Amino acid sequence: MLEFMIERMTRKKLANIEFSRIEPELPKDKDEIGLYIHIPFCKTPCPFCAYIRYPFNPKLERPYIEAVKKEIDLYRKVLGNVKINSIYVGGGTPTIMPEGVADILKHVRSAFDVSSDIGVESNPDDLNEKTLALLLDAGVSKLSTGVQSFSDKILKSIGRRSHDAKQALDAIELVMNNGGFDTFSIDLMFSLPTQSLADLKGDLDIVIEKGVPQVATYPLLLFPYCEMYHDVKENKIELPNKKVEKKMYDVIVNSFIDAGYEPCSVWSFTKNGIDKYGSVERDEYIGVGAGAMSSVGEYFYANTASVEEYIQALGNGSLPITTGARSSLEGIAARWLSMSLYETGFDKREFKNRFGMDVDEKFKSFLRWLKLFGVIKVEGDHVQVTRKGMYPIHLMTKTFLLTFIAKACVACMENPKPLNLRSS
Ligand SMILES: C[S@@+](CC[C@H](N)C(=O)[O-])C[C@H]1O[C@@H](n2cnc3c(N)ncnc32)[C@H](O)[C@@H]1O
Ligand code: SF4
Structure with missing residues (x-):
């Protein structure tokens, strides 16, 4: 259920x-x-x-x-x-x-x-x-x-x-x-x-x-x-x-x-608290290379997936960006929250510093619902995914990748021609 x-x-x-x-x-x-x-x-x-x-x-x-x-x-x-x-x-x-x-x-x-x-x-x-x-x-x-x-x-x-x-x-x-x-x-x-x-x-x-x-x-x-x-x-x-x-x-x-x-x-x-390897980013990043994705401000955008188009665009001095999606501040905050849950927890103050609002106000019913079903536990400012909550969050991440990221990959393959953006 x-x-x-x-x-x-x-x-x-x-x-x-x-x-x-x-x-x-x-x-x-x-x-x-x-x-x-x-x-x-x-x-x-x-x-x-x-x-x-x-x-x-x-x-x-x-x-x-x-x-x-x-x-x-x-x-x-x-x-x-x-x-x-x-x-x-x-x-x-x-x-x-x-x-x-x-x-x-x-x-x-x-x-x-x-x-x-x-x-x-x-x-x-x-x-x-x-x-x-x-x-x-x-x-x-x-x-x-x-x-x-x-x-x-x-x-x-x-x-x-x-x-x-x-x-x-x-x-x-x-x-x-x-x-x-x-x-x-x-x-x-x-x-x-x-x-x-x-x-x-x-x-x-x-x-x-x-x-x-x-x-x-x-x-x-x-x-x-x-x-x-x-x-x-x-x-x-x-x-x-x-x-x-x-x-x-x-x-x-x-x-x-x-x-x-x-x-x-x-x-x-x-094991042993080593610094983790993880290429999934919840903060802003730029992606370079054919098919690379970037997450900047309100935009999530992708470079052309075609290696030939990629090389040609850069030969002409233009960025190889081909397609993107714009999200509201709430959408970006929701993505940050899901990535943080994927990483098994977060500090509410981090959310406030980044988005200038309280996570409890912005996602009140969602967090209450997760708590009610035992997916998270909250101690002070720390929100932790519980052992029981790991499977539901696994499903949430899987669905995110199979919808949002799959759409981005399809879009940059179906639109190989870059937009020919200049850097200045
Ligand atoms: C991008 S690959 C790069 C690593 C390297 N090329 C390799 O295959 O060893 C990173 C990892 O993504 C995982 N991966 C690739 N396709 C996947 C899929 N369809 N579903 C789940 N995991 C996948 C694999 O475990 C792979 O090692
Ligand atoms: S096809 Fe994918 S999983 Fe296989 S070697 Fe290449 S990147 Fe790794």
Whole structure:
């Protein structure tokens, strides 16, 4: 009942948001802002993948890196002397071009005052001594790698061809023995074709036994443009039903909590209070790269998903933005609140500082309702998602991604022509 209501309410709230070819407000007069860098290439793209990515074409590597550096320069003109308070390099697969990533990061440092850690996503099959050294040398302190499962049967069932379970285990050992990164996180997925509860438990036991410091566990999200989405619709692939997915989620939470991990979001768990790896941002950020998204003021906007259009726009000296959505202050505050609940809690004073209003006044009935159903508990100014509340918030986040973010991805793929915005 509670689950049904939370899913329906989230869908209803987001139903009216549409992406269109509006000119967004550019991030002027900011003291600080986050930076996301997108590398949209993969050795062997996976049929389930929800991200903007293409098979790697080495000929595009250098032009793409140069275009990203030009986009950084254009934002430097817009932003002036701003402080960069978070940097994530995601994809696709950034580690397909580690030298390129290092080159881009060097450029970011030359353009901006960087006060943050740097996080990079990787594929296990790319991780070797040389790549780790390159990343550390470039100032990367947070590394995550996508394992998905330690079962070759499951990797096959999801069409993951870039590595097998043994390569993932070797990569984990290599990074953990290296010891150079402050944060190391692995991604697992659940609710996958042919996956049983026992398969999932096997994966969790390995993470715990290896002592991996952080793990993100994503439920399979099928966006309408994923190859696997169509296979599921046409009944070529069967997925665990909702009841099994809930059981899987419970097994994940219980296993990690029993093993001494703490939730740092409803989908990730960390050990020994290490600084978490998390590319999901609730504060303002700019995204550079083909298909990258930005969240600035009232606008959430996306760059063209086309690598060719992206390179061409920057060659012409214009920003590659193609589509966006404008939200009211209440809409932005609601998004901040959902992201904070996804991260398992927040301080009411943070909300007040950011939006100049009391969260209790603005979202009175929503918060009262969450409290009544035991989803949150409130102690002084601190709002904490309870153990019981984690599953409903998991559903809320899933619905948010499958509606809002899916719409943004579809819009930047369907509108490859950038708006040709100048930075001044
Ligand atoms: C953008 S990928 C980058 C990491 C790297 N390319 C890899 O696959 O190892 C980050 C993570 O997103 C997750 N992911 C990708 N597609 C997903 C989907 N459709 N549903 C849920 N999680 C997904 C995977 O766990 C993946 O490791
Ligand atoms: S999951 Fe990772 S490797 Fe697979 S297509 Fe997506 S970004 Fe590429």
